[in-house]
Amino acid sequence: MSAGDQVMLDLYRSLCRSREFETALIRYATKDAKPVGHPYLGQEAVAAGVCTALRPDDRIVGTHRAHGYAVAKGCDLERLALELYGSAEGTCRGRAGEMYMAQTDVGYFGGTQIVGGNVAMAAGLALAAQLGQLDRVAVSFVGDGAVNQGIVDEALNMAAIWSLPLILVVDNNGYAQTTSVKYATAGRIADRWAPYGIASVSVDGQVAAEVYEVAQAARARAAGGQGPTVIEARTYRYEGHYYGDRHRRYRPQQEVEQWLARDPVELHRRAALEAGLDEAMLDQVRADAAAQSEAAFERARSGRAVAPRDLLEGVFVEPLLRGRGEDS
Amino acid sequence: MTSMKYWQAAADALRQEMRRDPSIIVLGEDVAGGAGREAEGIVDSWGGPFGITRGLIKEFGAARVRDTPISEAGFTGLAAGLAADGYRPWVDIMFTELLPLAWEQLTNKIARSQYLTAGQLRMPVTIKTFGDCYSPVCHYPGLICVAPSDPYSAKGLMTAALRSDDPVVVFDNLRLLRTQGEVPEEPYAFPLGQARVLTPGSALTLLGIGPSTSLCLAAAADLEASGTSVEVVDLLTLSPWDVDGVTESVRKTGRLLVVDYDHPECGLGATICARITESAWDALQAPPTFLTPPPVPTMGMDANPAMAAMYLPDAGAVVAAAAKLCQGDDHDLFRWSAAPL
Numbered sequence A: 001m002s003a004g005d006q007v008m009l010d011l012y013r014s015l016c017r018s019r020e021f022e023t024a025l026i027r028y029a030t031k032d033a034k035p036v037g038h039p040y041l042g043q044e045a046v047a048a049g050v051c052t053a054l055r056p057d058d059r060i061v062g063t064h065r066a067h068g069y070a071v072a073k074g075c076d077l078e079r080l081a082l083e084l085y086g087s088a089e090g091t092c093r094g095r096a097g098e099m100y101m102a103q104t105d106v107g108y109f110g111g112t113q114i115v116g117g118n119v120a121m122a123a124g125l126a127l128a129a130q131l132g133q134l135d136r137v138a139v140s141f142v143g144d145g146a147v148n149q150g151i152v153d154e155a156l157n158m159a160a161i162w163s164l165p166l167i168l169v170v171d172n173n174g175y176a177q178t179t180s181v182k183y184a185t186a187g188r189i190a191d192r193w194a195p196y197g198i199a200s201v202s203v204d205g206q207v208a209a210e211v212y213e214v215a216q217a218a219r220a221r222a223a224g225g226q227g228p229t230v231i232e233a234r235t236y237r238y239e240g241h242y243y244g245d246r247h248r249r250y251r252p253q254q255e256v257e258q259w260l261a262r263d264p265v266e267l268h269r270r271a272a273l274e275a276g277l278d279e280a281m282l283d284q285v286r287a288d289a290a291a292q293s294e295a296a297f298e299r300a301r302s303g304r305a306v307a308p309r310d311l312l313e314g315v316f317v318e319p320l321l322r323g324r325g326e327d328s
Numbered sequence B: 001m002t003s004m005k006y007w008q009a010a011a012d013a014l015r016q017e018m019r020r021d022p023s024i025i026v027l028g029e030d031v032a033g034g035a036g037r038e039a040e041g042i043v044d045s046w047g048g049p050f051g052i053t054r055g056l057i058k059e060f061g062a063a064r065v066r067d068t069p070i071s072e073a074g075f076t077g078l079a080a081g082l083a084a085d086g087y088r089p090w091v092d093i094m095f096t097e098l099l100p101l102a103w104e105q106l107t108n109k110i111a112r113s114q115y116l117t118a119g120q121l122r123m124p125v126t127i128k129t130f131g132d133c134y135s136p137v138c139h140y141p142g143l144i145c146v147a148p149s150d151p152y153s154a155k156g157l158m159t160a161a162l163r164s165d166d167p168v169v170v171f172d173n174l175r176l177l178r179t180q181g182e183v184p185e186e187p188y189a190f191p192l193g194q195a196r197v198l199t200p201g202s203a204l205t206l207l208g209i210g211p212s213t214s215l216c217l218a219a220a221a222d223l224e225a226s227g228t229s230v231e232v233v234d235l236l237t238l239s240p241w242d243v244d245g246v247t248e249s250v251r252k253t254g255r256l257l258v259v260d261y262d263h264p265e266c267g268l269g270a271t272i273c274a275r276i277t278e279s280a281w282d283a284l285q286a287p288p289t290f291l292t293p294p295p296v297p298t299m300g301m302d303a304n305p306a307m308a309a310m311y312l313p314d315a316g317a318v319v320a321a322a323a324k325l326c327q328g329d330d331h332d333l334f335r336w337s338a339a340p341l
Helices: A003-032 A044-052 A069-074 A077-084 A119-132 A144-148 A150-161 A208-223 A253-260 A264-274 A277-303 A308-312 B006-020 B056-060 B072-084 B094-111 B151-164 B210-226 B245-255 B266-278 B305-311 B315-326
Strands: A059-061 A138-143 A166-172 A200-206 A229-234 B002-005 B024-028 B065-069 B090-094 B126-130 B144-146 B167-172 B179-181 B196-199 B204-208 B231-233 B237-241 B256-259 B289-291
Touching: A003 A044, A003 A069, A003 A077, A003 A138, A003 A208, A003 A264, A044 A069, A044 A138, A044 A150, A044 A166, A044 A208, A044 A229, A044 A264, A044 B144, A059 A119, A069 A077, A077 A277, A119 A138, A119 A150, A119 A166, A119 B072, A119 B094, A144 A166, A150 A166, A150 B072, A200 A208, A200 B196, A208 A264, A308 B204, B006 B024, B006 B056, B006 B151, B024 B072, B024 B151, B024 B204, B056 B065, B072 B094, B090 B094, B090 B237, B094 B126, B094 B196, B126 B151, B144 B151, B144 B266, B151 B167, B151 B179, B196 B210, B204 B210, B204 B315, B210 B231, B210 B256, B210 B315, B231 B245, B245 B256, B245 B266, B256 B315, B266 B289, B289 B315
Parallel strands: A059 A138, A138 A166, A166 A229, A200 A229, B024 B065, B024 B090, B090 B126, B126 B167, B144 B167, B204 B231, B204 B256, B256 B289
Antiparallel strands: B002 B179, B144 B237, B196 B231
């Protein structure tokens, strides 16, 4: 298989894992009265495109809309499902749920409740790579709403003055909760940090291969010491801000249908077929992703529940015992 | 032992630990001063607001001693990222009035990450600040808060903070900055979570927090002269504080007066009194109580020395409150040093 075909296949695998995992999550969680949280359905090409362009030890941080980023960076689906089900066998012993869950051994350094709250930490991860002179970058995913939080500016300013290997990916799905980006955000997002000297690009966030290309270029710039890049990926979320947000009266039906017609999984499947990838192989990739997701949630149903000791352990790395003794 | 000022002792700890541990990175506004102008011969032009970081850039270089933009939230988050990837950042947030700018990163990232990720994200961050407003920070589980009271504890607690695998907020105080004391030259760390008894006594425990400890010692001298035996305890770690140590003292003396320079409501003094009321109940001779400034929204009244004198408890107020406690006259025990509002 050519390198190009391999990328197309990897992108499809990532898209399918994300789509099937969240589809299974909604089906199981609805049945089992568990929280669904903030689905990434419709936006999958952004995280899939970016994470496929990264190396395993590159670091990413996400947001509240966290499953999509976690799955794209390669988090273990079974332990993720256990975490979402609140099991002590979850990735974070059932403590973190969707928004704070992390799996650092695959480079997923976690999400956050605060929409722009992880960008500064990502700059710190980038500074760590720079100080260690490592070929490693940090990516911070945010939504369009986050660009109006001050800390994003603070972090990007530091990334620019120190040429940090940081990539900010703005999943512009058009809405900050119910508020349109057109109402809340002055100027174009992709232009906002260009005056800082930060390379900035806007890309069709429904086309995984295009996102992959700009992410690959951004990674090369960052790792090559040329500093940060902002990628605005124009996309759309199929569900509400959170899964219970069912009415979605803030979005015209015509707009929803226009975006549904450009589904990122279907668009990529067509592109892969046109590139000559075998249809049966693609079908197998999707079937595997569905089976893995199904198995993950079946397993989550029988996960060990949290016990009182799970609540109380590990507040500190070193518990403060009186009389621990002077250490010199 | 060498005689040095409080700020020199804190600086000594930082320099010695930076020599020992290359993962310590100093971050903050003007921690070196005049950054980015080495080509013009400008290096180390300030050294932080009170000179604590002076000279570090010359010894350790600009990569480890990093002047930041005025972005408290941003560089506190930056520290979280460095810590998550194996570094030990030391972060200068000049004054407690600036801490709210970094609040979100301090609480949601630095305090919570280690626990929420079941140990995957470690946060060995030291945050160093000046000021009395420590109670809101003590509210957050996951953070260790300390307040030195003299040069010896300044070095011992700063070293402990830098060596801790958990996040530590160090509350220094401008009132202590130029106090002089004997300090060992070699590195040493105070145990975190442990108070110390400064003077043993039998009739009253005076509990000091950071700069109020010297007030307690002064008041204790007065009280001893008039025949009251006072045990002065220096809290040192404000959260998680030494419940066992303070309980042991109060079970011996039967009385507790906490002298707390922070605002009174939901404060550390109130928390300590509530806990000790339970833990020392059967040994108590009087209700545990605390002396604080009145609840007015100052920033320490440093702008007006006359108002600051009315605002902060002084040794006379401590002696008066202690005398009331010891005489069993606790019904109208008057917590605040100023006239009733």
